Amino acid sequence: MSHETALALRARLNAGETTSEEVVRPLLERARSLERLNIFIHLDPERILDQARAIDAQRKAGAPLGPLAGVPVAIKDVLCVEGEPTTCGSRMLRTFRSPYDATVIARLKAAGAVRFGKTNMDEYAMGSSTENSAYGPTLNPWDESRVPGGSSGGSAAAVAAGVAPLALGSDTGGSIRQPAAFCGVVGLKPTYGRVSRYGLIAYASSLDQVGPFAHDLADTALLLGVIAGRDPHDSTSVDERVPDYLGTLDLPPESLRIGVVREFFGDGLDAEVAGAVQEAIKVYEQAGATIREVSLPHSKYGIPAYYIVAPAECSSNLARYDGTTYGHRAEDFSPRHPGEEDLAPMVRMMMASRAEGFGAEVKRRIMLGTFALSAGYADQYYNKALQVRRKIRGDFDAAFREVDVLLGPISPTPAFKLGERTADPLAMYLSDIYTITANLAGIPGISIPCGLTREKLPIGLQLLAAPFAEEKLLRTARVFERATDWHLRRPGLV
Amino acid sequence: MSLTLAEVAKVALLARLRLSPDELETFTGQLNSIVDYVAQLQELDMTGVEPLAHGIEVRNVFRDDVRGAPLPRDKALANAPKRNSESFLVPAVLE
Numbered sequence: 001m002s003h004e005t006a007l008a009l010r011a012r013l014n015a016g017e018t019t020s021e022e023v024v025r026p027l028l029e030r031a032r033s034l035e036r037l038n039i040f041i042h043l044d045p046e047r048i049l050d051q052a053r054a055i056d057a058q059r060k061a062g063a064p065l066g067p068l069a070g071v072p073v074a075i076k077d078v079l080c081v082e083g084e085p086t087t088c089g090s091r092m093l094r095t096f097r098s099p100y101d102a103t104v105i106a107r108l109k110a111a112g113a114v115r116f117g118k119t120n121m122d123e124y125a126m127g128s129s130t131e132n133s134a135y136g137p138t139l140n141p142w143d144e145s146r147v148p149g150g151s152s153g154g155s156a157a158a159v160a161a162g163v164a165p166l167a168l169g170s171d172t173g174g175s176i177r178q179p180a181a182f183c184g185v186v187g188l189k190p191t192y193g194r195v196s197r198y199g200l201i202a203y204a205s206s207l208d209q210v211g212p213f214a215h216d217l218a219d220t221a222l223l224l225g226v227i228a229g230r231d232p233h234d235s236t237s238v239d240e241r242v243p244d245y246l247g248t249l250d251l252p253p254e255s256l257r258i259g260v261v262r263e264f265f266g267d268g269l270d271a272e273v274a275g276a277v278q279e280a281i282k283v284y285e286q287a288g289a290t291i292r293e294v295s296l297p298h299s300k301y302g303i304p305a306y307y308i309v310a311p312a313e314c315s316s317n318l319a320r321y322d323g324t325t326y327g328h329r330a331e332d333f334s335p336r337h338p339g340e341e342d343l344a345p346m347v348r349m350m351m352a353s354r355a356e357g358f359g360a361e362v363k364r365r366i367m368l369g370t371f372a373l374s375a376g377y378a379d380q381y382y383n384k385a386l387q388v389r390r391k392i393r394g395d396f397d398a399a400f401r402e403v404d405v406l407l408g409p410i411s412p413t414p415a416f417k418l419g420e421r422t423a424d425p426l427a428m429y430l431s432d433i434y435t436i437t438a439n440l441a442g443i444p445g446i447s448i449p450c451g452l453t454r455e456k457l458p459i460g461l462q463l464l465a466a467p468f469a470e471e472k473l474l475r476t477a478r479v480f481e482r483a484t485d486w487h488l489r490r491p492g493l494v
Numbered sequence: 495m496s497l498t499l500a501e502v503a504k505v506a507l508l509a510r511l512r513l514s515p516d517e518l519e520t521f522t523g524q525l526n527s528i529v530d531y532v533a534q535l536q537e538l539d540m541t542g543v544e545p546l547a548h549g550i551e552v553r554n555v556f557r558d559d560v561r562g563a564p565l566p567r568d569k570a571l572a573n574a575p576k577r578n579s580e581s582f583l584v585p586a587v588l589e
Contacts, residue, residue: 099569099570192550206547206548301538315509324584325574326575328575337512346587349584354510355512370505380536384536385532389546425527425528439549440549467550
């Protein structure tokens, strides 16, 4: 049954009403029939059926089962799965098979989940539309002429299209929340350090986080609970207790003070998106919330700060892809352009391998980062951006002393058309305007479906909370979900 | 600020990216637009503000210096573009 939630599925499995194999077969068939959406970079039906059969056998033998036993979870191709292809949406890793499991993958395995394919993404998680994938764009299940968002477009589309009830993505500047909004599903970016980054192919180490996609908040809480927690392999993961997100979800929040961010309602915000968010505020008012306007005065510097910090970190993280130990190596690296004859063969080999393996956006960001960190420029660009980052974090700290959560739109527009923003890199960057500051500050954020435009395109509502306040975030989001039915809407896919 | 073609070529070399003359020109234009945009941070007076490198700051995350299981050699070499029985092979570095 497509579009069934993970919890409903789990209940049927636990009651013996169905088996994981019976669940997985129609989902594989659905994935095949929706191949045109290009959701998956790799989907291995035999391997998936093997997992399902194995968990069914364990269940039959009365073995203890984890909280996701038999439930399919699609995985953004940015996460390493041992022995299987992980491409990161790039030609650079086209034939790469990871020698180890990411920690979140190990946790999925321990929980009994069925790992259901590797989903499409913007190359190296750099992008806001999944159009930067070396394997073609993913189409939005709500309107196939439009993007699903990015960089976790494939994962968002997998859930929206009813191909898997759960998916994992990663969010560095909005890459879970924005595709969740564009695809009408729930997407959550945890606090930085809440979830291990071990085995998450690094883009920007101080910004990246892995997080869940689901149809509703209960499923989101379920998956978050499985992946969250300190990991000795990731020294940036924080030793903070993991609450029972699912168990406490329906408890009304003790305090419901909502801060509406003034700066998120400025120029460029689509009228229908603004309208849906205003309606959401009314829902919270009716539920007894105190609504207050708050200001985040440095938020307009979020995009420029991010597009210095993230490229700087990426230029360092992507230096490892040099054709020596894994990834693409150029076959011909003989001197081609003027000046190359003076370079050592090893240097030419690296330059050619990287030129062939990386797409344009990745090259742009590597060069931007290299420039921002270079001698003579590091102070005025990189260090300045980090100072601004502290101010951005300060704005949030001040706001959370007055309110419990912040509220605003996820994106200035609903899903845009394929090809609409690819000509101008800056135009694409500006779609991240409301999501990006949460990554710089390290705070958690969620996108929940809150409306549809006249053209039946999903609109997402953003809630933000203080560090490690995911429980409050989920319970506050649940107030809206209980009072509405946007999370039950589905695209009219054939 | 205007980055010249020569400056972008230097950045490309530092970043180990081979660019054709056409690409160099296109990227120079694009990088200049982006650098002009992010340069708005220059208008801010950040005197006395500590840089924030991580949103959530953790300190002194240590473990005991105890040896664990290494990645087996075969696994480490499995994705090598060029290898022999025990090493990765790369173009000669020394004459």
